[in-house]
Amino acid sequence: MRHRVTIENCNETYPCSEQQTLLQGMEQLGKRGIPVGCRGGGCGICRVQVTSGSFLKAKMSRSVISEADESKRIVLACRCTPTSDLSISVVGKMEKALRAECQIEPEDEVSVAAVG
Amino acid sequence: MAFKGVLRPGLIQIRVLNMDEAINHYQNILGLNIVSTEADGRVYLKGWDEFDHHSVVLRQAESAGLDYVAFKVDSNDYLREIEPKIVAWGLEVDHVPAGEQPGVGPRIGFTLPTGHRIELYHQIDMADDHPGITNPDIYPRRPEGMGASRFDHLLCYGPNIGKAREFFCEVLDFYQPEKVDLPEGDGSLAIWLTASNKAHDIAFVEHEEPGKLHHVAFLLQDWNEVGAAADIISINDVSLDIGPTRHGITRGQTIYFFDPSGNRNEVYAGGYTAYPDHPVRSWDFDHVGKGIFYYERALNDRFLTVLT
Numbered sequence: 001m002r003h004r005v006t007i008e009n010c011n012e013t014y015p016c017s018e019q020q021t022l023l024q025g026m027e028q029l030g031k032r033g034i035p036v037g038c039r040g041g042g043c044g045i046c047r048v049q050v051t052s053g054s055f056l057k058a059k060m061s062r063s064v065i066s067e068a069d070e071s072k073r074i075v076l077a078c079r080c081t082p083t084s085d086l087s088i089s090v091v092g093k094m095e096k097a098l099r100a101e102c103q104i105e106p107e108d109e110v111s112v113a114a115v116g
Numbered sequence: 117m118a119f120k121g122v123l124r125p126g127l128i129q130i131r132v133l134n135m136d137e138a139i140n141h142y143q144n145i146l147g148l149n150i151v152s153t154e155a156d157g158r159v160y161l162k163g164w165d166e167f168d169h170h171s172v173v174l175r176q177a178e179s180a181g182l183d184y185v186a187f188k189v190d191s192n193d194y195l196r197e198i199e200p201k202i203v204a205w206g207l208e209v210d211h212v213p214a215g216e217q218p219g220v221g222p223r224i225g226f227t228l229p230t231g232h233r234i235e236l237y238h239q240i241d242m243a244d245d246h247p248g249i250t251n252p253d254i255y256p257r258r259p260e261g262m263g264a265s266r267f268d269h270l271l272c273y274g275p276n277i278g279k280a281r282e283f284f285c286e287v288l289d290f291y292q293p294e295k296v297d298l299p300e301g302d303g304s305l306a307i308w309l310t311a312s313n314k315a316h317d318i319a320f321v322e323h324e325e326p327g328k329l330h331h332v333a334f335l336l337q338d339w340n341e342v343g344a345a346a347d348i349i350s351i352n353d354v355s356l357d358i359g360p361t362r363h364g365i366t367r368g369q370t371i372y373f374f375d376p377s378g379n380r381n382e383v384y385a386g387g388y389t390a391y392p393d394h395p396v397r398s399w400d401f402d403h404v405g406k407g408i409f410y411y412e413r414a415l416n417d418r419f420l421t422v423l424t
Contacts, residue, residue, distance in 0.1 A: 035417055039355035041133055042180035042378020042424040059133045061378065061424065063179035 003082040008051060008089045009098055016082050022048065022055070023077035034098065039078045044092070046077040053086035119190075121198075121289050122311040125318060126168060126188035126240070127217070128267055128332055130379055131177040131424075135159060137376035138174050145352055146334060146381065147261030148172060149245060152218055160218060162243055163334065164255055165265035169219035169241045172267055172332075180377040180424040182329035185270055185318070186223060186235035187288075187311070195238050198288070199224055205287050214239070228283060230274030231326020262345040262383055264334035269316050269384075271330035273323035273423050277307055280320050284309045290317070293390040294365050298322070299401040306404075308366065315366035315387045321420075328423040331372060331380035338385050339369045345383045349373050357418055363387075364410040365399065379424045 016025030037045030044064025132138035148161040160170035212223040221239025284290035296306040308316040359371030368387040399407040405414040
């Protein structure tokens with residue numbers, strides 16, 4: 001089953017199946033700014049905060065996602081699969097790169113303005 | 117014997133998040149052979165061209181990364197004599213009893229100023245499934261997966277790499293075939309160190325956070341095998357980092373990818389033959405892109421930021 005995942009930082013929405021990780025779906029957006037790391041829950045590059053919706057998560061390296069992070073639904077996009085439509089906020093290293101990506105693409109100007 | 121003291125990086129213990137996924141990767145993708153699984157859950161593997169009992173140890177843990185790398189030395193005498201020299205240089209040495217790993221004798225261990233644990237050992241049993249010795253065939257049977265022949269080297273990220281160079285070169289008689297200079301001052305951004313004829317046995321990149329692993333490398337025979345490894349990576353949807361490409365530094369032919377816990381692996385072929393009397397090859401900071409990725413001539417972000 002496919003769900004809609006909204007990246008709040010730039011108001012982009014992408015489809016993501018229950019067999020795909022949030023990162024795999026995001027990679028298919030083709031945004032150059034998405035810094036894909038190890039894709040295995042080890043490096044911590046793809047930190048996101050899930051602000052609404054349900055998902056399943058696989059084991060993530062404790063050195064990059066603390067228990068406190070998990071209680072705030074901060075997870076690694078490469079280790080989570082959606083079970084409903086989701087809203088996520090990109091945090092950490094990805095956030096800066098995504099914003100830069102939004103700014104260099106003219107069609108995203110409105111969403112950049114919305115983010116402020 | 118002209119080749120004395122430290123022989124090679126012989127053992128590496130890697131932390132993985134899920135052992136079943138890790139076994140599939142290191143056995144079926146890389147082509148290492150499982151030697152044993154012990155009661156504490158650790159799994160021991162080796163490449164087809166290694167005589168020693170094992171070279172890779174997988175340990176399931178809450179965080180991915182490197183537990184330690186252990187260098188094999190040529191004698192028990194060396195192991196005994198090197199310990200006070202390590203202490204005199206300023207590192208605290210601890211002892212790991214024989215049998216802590218199956219088939220391995222006593223080891224000594226210490227932590228570098230970069231935050232990495234290094235061990236030294238001499239005794240290790242010969243593997244049952246070792247390369248031929250008498251009228252040896254080129255290999256005992258066709259290797260699985262990429263057919264990685266041995267654990268070759270590793271790249272560590274951490275602070276104080278200049279101190280690590282001093283330690284390896286002054287205490288353990290390594291030498292430095294190659295380095296990348298920092299843009300300002302006399303320091304190095306990256307150093308390649310060897311105890312042997314290989315262009316590197318261990319390398320370091322200067323980095324704020326101590327004890328980080330950049331990659332563990334395994335040896336392939338040639339460029340064709342690197343290409344076949346790339347095929348296997350795509351067929352099995354293994355997380356690719358970069359390559360196939362070539363390093364300007366060491367001249368190695370390479371592909372980088374990740375194990376299922378995010379530890380970076382490299383399979384590597386070629387590279388020049390190093391000698392301790394050769395000049396140190398140096399790269400300006402402005403040319404580091406070509407040094408690391410010779411064909412792309414630019415570093416990708418992942419090379420400097422994605423670590424376990």
